[in-house]
């Protein structure tokens with residue numbers, strides 16, 4: 001335990017902070033010494049905590065790039081400045097990285113010497129018995145022998161027995177000065193405390209390196225699959241793909257996944273209207289092939305139950321409805337037929353739909369609108385969805401014709417239709433009104449002979465996240481080591497004990513042996529006194545029949 | 560997990576929660592009463608002793624002596640500090656044997672002596688000190704805790720899941736854990752001096768739950784249905800319970816060390832109630848032991864959260880707001896753990912770090928859960 005600094009210590013402390021007038025090597029050595037000080041580590045830890053806070057105050061690109069863009073748009077003055085200081089990328093920013101890198105350099109500089117020192121301590125013997133054991137924080141004396149005139153063990157004998165008993169208690173022991181009349185044993189236990197401390201710090205470094213490896217060599221991809229469709233783990237098949245900085249596409253393992261069916265369960269308990277219709281369970285039924293020729297396996301995918309294909313994990317992250325639509329163009333040909341993925345926007349799965357039909361002739365067609373899973377219309381007004389379940393699916397759409405602008409080569413968001421430059425055929429505000437399709441009205445002709453749209457069916461789709469993070473397992477193992485090390489370090493006590501035996505006579509003139517023993521803790525150890533008591537009990541059980549009693553000056557004249 | 564909600568039981572749960580809150584209020588009053596009366600008794604005793612000594616020594620600077628000697632006694636009692644000098648032990652030991660005389664002189668292995676065992680002796684219950692108000696407070700607290708446990712458990716049964724999925728449940732279950740941790744430590748150590756603060760905090764948490772975040776019983780969303788949720792949140796709440804108690808001790812430590820300083824300078828301290836509180840060194844050492852356990856729990860929380868996130872969202876760490884704050888709390892307590900062995904950072908500064916850490920815990924559980932967007936914003940508000 002470190003005591004409050006005495007004035008003199010403080011002065012020394014100050015002296016060591018002053019920059020010595022040394023050359024570059026001296027400066028470097030001085031900087032290194034400053035960096036590897038405990039107080040530096042402490043300040044760096046606090047700085048790290050403070051530096052992490054902005055990461056919760058501002059939207060972060062790692063979390064949601066869209067939110068960052070919106071934030072910058074909403075704050076045109078502050079936004080770019082915040083961006084310049086990397087406040088939207090806190091955890092990959094220069095300043096955050098600088099803090100943790102310094103911290104870990106400090107850690108290495110701190111732990112390596114400690115580890116070496118401990119290795120030496122481990123190999124060497126417990127230190128020599130101090131001349132004055134009585135100076136130790138815990139000090140006791142007992143007198144052996146004299147019970148019904150029983151003989152005491154000789155000092156040498158007593159020390160050997162005490163050493164054996166201490167060894168059994170987990171101490172490593174070193175017997176000294178046998179045959180000198182004042183033999184002693186030096187003992188030490190809890191060497192694993194320091195091992196734990198070192199393991200803990202090294203394993204933290206392991207966690208950091210694992211996480212870094214993950215972000216270098218891992219990847220993340222998203223894919224939406226509609227019931228009945230498949231996905232193959234290749235670069236082209238992804239809707240979006242974020243490789244790690246050093247990722248190589250050849251590393252993708254070629255498994256495939258087919259979505260057989262998807263089921264969402266909703267709360268049907270009417271007791272609390274607020275909760276009615278909340279989702280309670282999502283479940284996807286998949287067929288998985290580990291590699292192109294492998295036997296297919298049926299797998300169940302749920303929200304907290306990812307699929308693991310050789311370390312690549314597939315997560316169920318989203319779901320929704322995909323109405324199956326057939327569009328015929330002005331020439332009467334089928335220009336589109338298939339499911340259209342919609343984006344749910346509320347708790348009753350009112351989902352927005354965007355359909356671009358670039359193959360329609362003579363003019364391209366575009367549709368935007370809503371899918372209502374359970375459409376209910378009151379008094380002829382526009383229908384609304386009242387339930388997330390698929391009870392009365394309906395589509396309300398606006399339609400457009402013209403050049404969709406897809407041929408220009410500019411990438412477009414599939415979920416947004418730019419209606420500028422298009423001719424509106426149907427809409428709320430238009431005399432033709434919107435297109436309304438449901439179970440009864442399956443097909444509508446578009447105005448002015450532009451073709452027709454037919455509502456065939458509704459399928460479900462799932463959004464899958466595919467992740468490969470080679471750092472996951474190493475990070476987990478490092479954590480386990482760190483955790484074990486932490487527990488060892490915090491709850492093992494490191495203590496030294498010394499026992500010395502000398503001869504004396506008690507008041508009755510019986511030859512007795514005085515056993516004096518002291519304990520010293522490394523760090524603060526509130527159980528040191530208890531350990532001293534335990535040792536007393538140990539001696540008592542060893543020599544009970546010969547007599548063990550408190551030793552006091554009056555009963556002896558030869559102390 | 561199904562969603563069989565039992566509304567009647569849910570209502571009962573809410574009634575019991577209110578009842579528990581009211582009982583805690585009485586507990587709080589009783590604890591404050593005890594602090595006032597007990598420190599007054601101690602003060603009178605101190606004065607008595609001082610008067611006797613003054614009469615004997617004819618010394619006008621008695622206060623210096625009182626301050627110094629009480630401090631020395633307290634730090635000696637801390638046991639872990641090196642101030643327990645060998646000679647004092649020796650003296651005590653020889654006095655004891657001299658008294659015992661020859662017959663019972665020899666030790667037997669059945670004998671278990673705790674004298675000098677030094678396990679925070681200053682925090683052991685002392686015989687003979689009658690504190691009726693404290694007894695009432697502790698007894699009522701046990702009753703309040705029983706009501707509280709019933710309220711929380713019945714809510715869990717009513718909702719057919721673990722009762723910590725929204726703010727109401729976080730607060731009420733968290734308060735229960737704080738009270739539970741406190742009552743358990745009371746079995747081993749006389750921590751009644753933190754009673755006013757702990758019962759006050761429990762009361763505040765229950766008021767927050769029932770007034771600020773009332774939420775009817777509801778089932779869980781799919782993203783929350785995992786046994787990792789149970790593990791993660793229960794350990795987090797347990798850690799917070801421990802941090803609550805050590806926070807109270809850190810505050811007392813700061814006040815106590817101010818008082819000790821004043822008394823050492825021979826000045827008077829107006830914070831007489833601190834007479835019933837152990838020395839700042841004892842507080843610091845004991846809080847450190849508790850905080851080590853809390854830190855281990857929090858480390859586990861962090862990891863369990865990462866495992867849960869890995870299963871639910873496909874990444875074990877994504878710097879979600881909640882994750883950021885869990886990390887901040889962890890780092891601050893890591894700094895605290897270092898502070899204890901860093902020269903110039905132990906004592907009051909480490910107490911400040913413990914307080915800062917606790918502020919982050921509170922922030923994490925309240926503001927972050929309610930105001931910040933993120934994957935964890937399932938708080939039902």
Ligand code: HEM
Nearest residue numbers: 036037038041103106107110197200204489523893896900
């Ligand atoms: C990533 C940053 C770090 C974290 C999270 C951290 C955390 C901790 C924790 C929780 C403890 C207490 C438990 C134990 O004894 O093992 C501890 C102890 C310790 N740390 Fe660190 N540490 C970090 C970096 C450092 C650095 C950079 C140094 C050196 C300058 C250092 C030196 C020590 C020492 C010497 C102890 C043991 C104190 C004793 O003897 O009881 N740590 N650390």
